[in-house]
Amino acid sequence: MEKIAVLVDSGSDIDLEKAKEFGIYLMPFYVNLDGEFYIEQEELKAEEFYDWIKKHEKLPKTSIPSPGELEEKFKKIKNDGYEKLIIITISKNFTGFFNLCSQIEFEGLDIRVVDSKSVALTTGLLAIYAKDLIKKGYDFEKIVEMIEEKKKESKIFFTIDTFKYIIAGGRVPKAFGKVGEFLNIKPIVLCDPVDGKYHIVKTCRGEKKVIKEMEKLASEYLGKIDKYYMVISNGGYKKGSEILEEKLKDFKEKSSLFLTSQIAPSLGANTGPGLFGFGFLPID
Secondary structure: OOOEEEEEEHHHOOOHHHHHHHOOEEEOOEEEEOOEEEEEOOOEOHHHHHHHHHHHOOOOEEEOOOHHHHHHHHHHHHHOOOOEEEEEEOOOOOOOHHHHHHHOOOOOOEEEEEEOOOOHHHHHHHHHHHHHHHHOOOOHHHHHHHHHHHHHHOEEEEEOOOHHHHHHOOOOOHHHHHHOOOOOEEEEEEEEOOOOEEEEEEEEEOHHHHHHHHHHHHHHHHOOOOOEEEEEEEEOOHHHHHHHHHHOHHHHHHOOEEEEEEOOHHHHHHHOOOEEEEEEEEOO
């Protein structure tokens, strides 16, 4: 059997605990708070990060690892006995990590890089799916091919408390700014696997209506699927995700795998606190 490893960046919301549980390698990003860089997941936890934003009312800067750091990770993977590596990154529209990984060659490792065209745990779910394919004995090229196809089916929907941060992050269409001018308007945002960008799919007045619309979206998509992985995540707003989890409990119980997460600082630096939502990945 081929020795195949799977690596994700920390924007996938595969934290240290999940990385260990699923046997996935993790490459952390950096977050700059008050002029000091912190290693995401290792030196900076999500709760600390969102508390910092609330206190300072501004977005910090983030950065990807250096080529040397990435090569050190490759060396560890090779020394652990692996011959091949699948790297699954969050959408390249939000990070330069995909491009960095695509440019580096490493002797002794056959490497393939997949742009998930998604973010957060829906990217993490692709990595978990890849690990399952490896266990089932699929060959390397076939696994990469299946991941490339499967990513087209993933979805993640989320809402934010304010447009302030996501507009300041500069990685959204101009339409976000126009909608954000209206008071008490909360969007439901989709990271679309077609282009790997954020799109507003619905606007609502107030949190209760947002949750009702998310229930409808869950019914629309998950009601037609027999097997799927499911996630519920929040960014500095645990209460919102808990309410949503209760409302979607039937879909949660039906899922083959259910996970929760805090949105990583590297993503939260573009959305700010007050985020919650759900995502899924249909499986075979």
